[in-house]
Amino acid sequence: MIWNKEIECMPRERLEALQLERLKQSVAHAYERVPHYRRAFDAAGLVPGDVNSLEDIRRLPFTVKDDLRDNYPYGMFAVPLNQVVRLHASSGTTGRLTVVGYTRRDLENWSEVVARFITMAGVTADDVAQISFGYGLFTGALGLHYGLERVGATVIPISGGNSERQVMVMKDFGTTALISTPTYALHLAEVAEEMGIDPRRDLKVRVGLFGGEAFSEEYRREIQNRWGMLATDNYGLSEVGGPGVSGECELLCGQHVAEDHYLLEILDPTTLEPVPEGQEGEVVITTLTREALPVIRYRTKDISSLTREPCACGRTTARLSKITGRTDDMLIIRGVNVFPSQIESVLVNIEGLAPHYQIVVTRKGYLDEMEIQVEVTESIFSDEYRKLEAIEERLRQQLFKVLAIRPRIKLVEPKSIERTAGKAKRVIDLRK
Secondary structure: OOOOHHHHOOOHHHHHHHHHHHHHHHHHHHHHHOHHHHHHHHHOOOOHHHOOOHHHHHHOOOEOHHHHHHOOOOOOOOOOHHHOOEEEEOOOOOOOOOEEEEOHHHHHHHHHHHHHHHHHOOOOOOOEEEEOOOOOOOHHHHHHHHHHHHHOOEEEOOOOOOHHHHHHHHHHHOOOEEEEOHHHHHHHHHHHHHOOOOHHHHOOOOEEEEOOOOOOHHHHHHHHHHHOOEEEEEEEEHHHOEEEEEEEOOOOOOEEEOOOOEEEEEEOOOOOOEOOOOOOEEEEEEEOOOOOOOOOOEEEEEEEOEEOOOOOOOOOOOEEOOOOEEOOOOEEEOOEEEOHHHHHHHHOOOOOEEEEEEEEEEEEOOEEEEEEEEEEOHHHHOOOHHHHHHHHHHHHHHHHHHHOOOOEEEEEOOOOOOOOOOOOOOEEEOOO
C-alpha cells in the first residue's frame, strides 16, 4: 500500500519543480522572518531572489546545531509564539537545548510524512502499535504516535522502561508493531526469554519501526532472527522536525525521502562539495514546508548516500541508504579512521557474542588505545575457558581485517553492559 500515491509516485521532473517552488518560498520565509538567516544571507551577499534553480542551494549558507543553541530558545522561530502549538527539544547533553516549534500546519505535515513511512513498512489500521520510546521533549514518541493514529492503527503509548511490563503488555494486548530504538528491541527480546516467553512463538509482533540510532544490516538480521519480525529503519532529527524525513519500504532497499517536504544534499564533509550519486557523504537537509522553524542547509553530521533510481515498490522518491555513522562519532586511532558501525558489523557475525558492546578509548603517553568490551552469550559464559580464548582471537583477527589496527578485546559477562530505552552509548572516550 502507498499512502500518498500522487506524491510518492510523482514523475521526477514534476517533483523537482515542486521542490524548487517550495524552496523559494522557504528561503524567503526564513530571510524575512528570522534575523539569523537575514544576517547570514547578507554576509554572503545573497537575497532570496538569487535562488532560481535547485542547484542554487549550493550558494546558501549552512546551519549547524550551535546556531540553534546560540539563538536559544526562540530566536530561530519564524512565527510569533502565539502561533506555535507544540515545542520539542533535543537532549542538550553537550550544552543548551535545541528548541524546535510547530504550527498547526507543521503538525499536520509531520503526521503526513510519518504516516507514509509507517505505511511503507506495512503497518495498517489493523495493527496494534506499541510505542516504547520515551514520551516528552524527544520528538520520536509523539511523532510516531500521531502518524500511527492517522493511519488508523491502535496505539499503545507505553513509553520507555519497565521492560517486563512492556513484554506483558505485548502479550496481553496483542501488539503487532514495535516502535523503539533497535538496541531496546534486542533488550526486550532478552527480557521476554528470561520470562519464559519466546518472542517468535508467543508474541504477535510482526514489524518493527526503529529509529533514534544507526544500526547495521547485521544488527537488523539479529533483531529479525530473535523476533521473527520485519525490522525497518526510519530517519529524522529534531532540528528539522523529527522522524519522517525518510523510511524504508518492505523491500528494505533504502529509505524513501519525503522530498516534497525535505531537500537533501550529500556533501563531502571536508570540502562541503557534492559527491556523486551513490557515494557516501554528510547528509545536509533543507526544510521546504516548515512554518515555525524553517531550516536552511542543516549539517546533520550523519553519513549516508542517496540514489534517485525508482524503487521496485513503485515509489519514485529518492532513497537514502542506512546511516553508517556520524562525522563526530568517527574515532581516529593512531591515524586510522574508525566508526562504531564497522565494529558492530564484525561483532554480530561471531557466534558466542551478544550484540551489546562499548568502545573505550584512552591515551597512554602520546598513543591512543582502544578497548572493545563485548558481552558473550549465556551458553559461552558458562563454557570452558579455551572457547572464550578462541572467540577472542577470532574477533581480534576479524577486527584487524576491517580496521587495520589491533584493539584490545575484553569479553564481559552477559547483561553487564547497561541497557537503555533510548540511544545506546557505544563510545566512552577518556582522552579528553
